[in-house]
Structures are given as C-alpha cells and as structure tokens.
Amino acid sequence: MAANPVKQAIVRACTDAAYRARLLSDPRKALAEEGIEVPADIEVRVHENTDNKIVAVLPGPQAAELRERTKQLPSGPVVDVPSGLGLEWQQTALIATGRIDTNTAPALRRELLRAFTDVDLVLSGVTFLSSPGLAALLAGQKHLATYDSHLRLCDVPVEIRNVLEMVGFLDLFEIVNRSSLDDPYVAALMAMPFH
Amino acid sequence: MAESVSFFGSVRRFFRDYLLVMETRGSFGQLVQQATEDAALRQRLLQSPKQVLAEAGITLPEGIEVEILENTDKVIHLVLPPLVESGEAEGGQ
Numbered sequence: 649m650a651a652n653p654v655k656q657a658i659v660r661a662c663t664d665a666a667y668r669a670r671l672l673s674d675p676r677k678a679l680a681e682e683g684i685e686v687p688a689d690i691e692v693r694v695h696e697n698t699d700n701k702i703v704a705v706l707p708g709p710q711a712a713e714l715r716e717r718t719k720q721l722p723s724g725p726v727v728d729v730p731s732g733l734g735l736e737w738q739q740t741a742l743i744a745t746g747r748i749d750t751n752t753a754p755a756l757r758r759e760l761l762r763a764f765t766d767v768d769l770v771l772s773g774v775t776f777l778s779s780p781g782l783a784a785l786l787a788g789q790k791h792l793a794t795y796d797s798h799l800r801l802c803d804v805p806v807e808i809r810n811v812l813e814m815v816g817f818l819d820l821f822e823i824v825n826r827s828s829l830d831d832p833y834v835a836a837l838m839a840m841p842f843h
Numbered sequence: 844m845a846e847s848v849s850f851f852g853s854v855r856r857f858f859r860d861y862l863l864v865m866e867t868r869g870s871f872g873q874l875v876q877q878a879t880e881d882a883a884l885r886q887r888l889l890q891s892p893k894q895v896l897a898e899a900g901i902t903l904p905e906g907i908e909v910e911i912l913e914n915t916d917k918v919i920h921l922v923l924p925p926l927v928e929s930g931e932a933e934g935g936q
Contacts, residue, residue, distance in 0.1 A: 654857040661923050668926060686850055689917065696923045701908040703922050704875070706888070707858035708914035711879040714859055740859070766856055796852040
C-alpha cells in the first residue's frame with residue numbers, strides 16, 4: 649500500500665514546480681492526480697509561505713476525531729500475552745517485541761481487533777514472524793478498514809520485511825520508519841520556519 | 844486489497860503524522876499540540892498569533908507576518924513547505 653496520498657501530494661509539490669503551481673491554482677484537480685477524491689462539499693485551500701508571511705494550520709475536526717479514537721485504545725503493557733511476545737500500547741502505537749508465532753499470534757490479533765483507529769504496529773523488536781502472525785496482521789487490517797482506518801507497519805527489521813515481501817504483503821500495508829515517518833516529508837517540514 | 848482511498852481517512856492520517864512530527868519539533872509544535880486541546884488558546888492563537896507566540900517565547904524577525912488557519916468540517920487547509928531544488932531534498936536538515 650502506497651504512502652498517504654495527501655502526504656505524497658505535498659512532498660511532490662516540494663520538488664515538482666509545475667505540480668506545485670497546479671496544486672495552488674486548482675487543488676481539487678491536482679489532488680485527483682494523486683488519487684485523492686475530494687468530496688464535493690469540502691473545500692481544500694492550499695497555501696505557501698512567502699518571504700514575509702508564515703502560514704500554519706491547526707488541525708480541526710481531524711485532531712478531535714483522532715483524540716476521541718485514541719481515547720478508546722488501551723494503554724500500557726498488555727498483560728495477557730503468552731511468553732515469547734511482549735505487546736505494549738502507546739497511544740495509537742502498538743509496540744511488539746519478540747516472536748509472533750502460533751503461540752503468540754492470537755494475542756496480537758486480539759489486540760488489533762480492539763482498535764477502532766489508525767494503528768502503528770512497531771515491529772523493530774520482533775525477531776520472528778510466521779504464518780499465524782501474517783494472518784493476525786491481515787485480520788487487523790480488515791477490521792480497521794471497516795472504520796476507515798489503516799494498520800501501518802513501522803520500523804520493520806529487514807528479515808521481517810523479507811517475509812512480508814515474499815508473501816506479497818508489501819502491497820497490503822503501508823510500511824514506514826517511525827523515527828523519520830517519511831523522510832522527504834519530514835525534510836520538507838524541517839525546512840519550515842520555527843523548526 | 845483493492846480499496847478506495849478515503850479522503851477523510853487520508854486527511855486524518857496526514858494530520859496525525861503532522862502532529863507526531865510537530866510534537867518533537869520544539870516550542871511551536873507544542874503550542875499547536877496544546878491548541879488542539881485548549882479551545883481558549885486556540886481562539887487566541889487564531890486571533891492574535893504574534894502575541895500568543897511571543898508569550899510562548901517564540902519571537903520572529905520584524906516584518907514577518909504570521910497567519911494561523913484552522914480546519915473545519917468544510918474547509919481543509921494545506922500548507923506547502925518550500926520548493927526544494929532537485930538534489931537538495933535529501934539534505935533538508
């Protein structure tokens with residue numbers, strides 16, 4: 649699954665001057681180029697900073713919705729997990745450590761099915777992932793899709809990434825490095841004033 | 844998995860990452876974070892941004908204007924970071 653199309657459009661506008669001009673003059677049409685269909689009753693306004701003006705946005709209902717959905721999530725280490733795997737909720741991130749195998753995959757699945765919002769599953773500490781684990785990821789993704797949400801896989805070790813690639817899962821999940829989220833985007837944000 | 848991309852889901856995820864990045868990016872990021880929770884601060888930030896920034900210890904060079912916008916149910920604002928010349932995009936830090 650490709651990265652967030654809204655983010656992609658913004659990153660593209662940082663390097664592609666022609667696209668930037670289209671995005672500024674006709675946001676709806678330019679966003680459609682990146683596969684984003686803006687609902688008819690929504691207006692998108694695109695701004696850029698100038699030499700003497702800085703523009704910043706406060707997320708509105710999006711932030712409120714995110715907060716509400718995050719509140720419904722559990723918090724802290726998950727107690728009821730078979731030995732071999734550790735799971736901990738940190739806001740919308742679920743940190744996994746250890747082995748995701750026949751024994752432990754049901755606990756991962758159970759935790760993912762508790763969520764109703766976008767979840768970042770952090771896999772940096774995972775050393776083993778087999779078929780039942782893959783099934784749990786898939787179940788989580790399907791469950792979240794019914795809430796217009798995604799399961800995103802973060803900080804995936806190369807061995808685990810190879811497994812995902814071989815079974816064709818790379819198309820089903822967005823995979824990001826959480827510390828840098830999405831490098832070109834963060835690089836662009838860093839270039840903004842205040843940072 | 845052939846699924847259509849939801850506009851609202853994409854926008855929500857975009858601002859989630861925006862807030863995640865902002866959280867780690869110093870005083871202005873923290874102010875934005877606070878303003879998502881504190882309605883009074885939000886109003887003041889919208890009405891007199893420069894003053895609220897100054898109170899938070901964020902001063903700007905003279906001659907720089909600040910405009911703070913807020914998303915609503917009907918209007919989504921996106922701000923473009925500066926255009927980077929090709930080859931420079933990697934070295935933004």
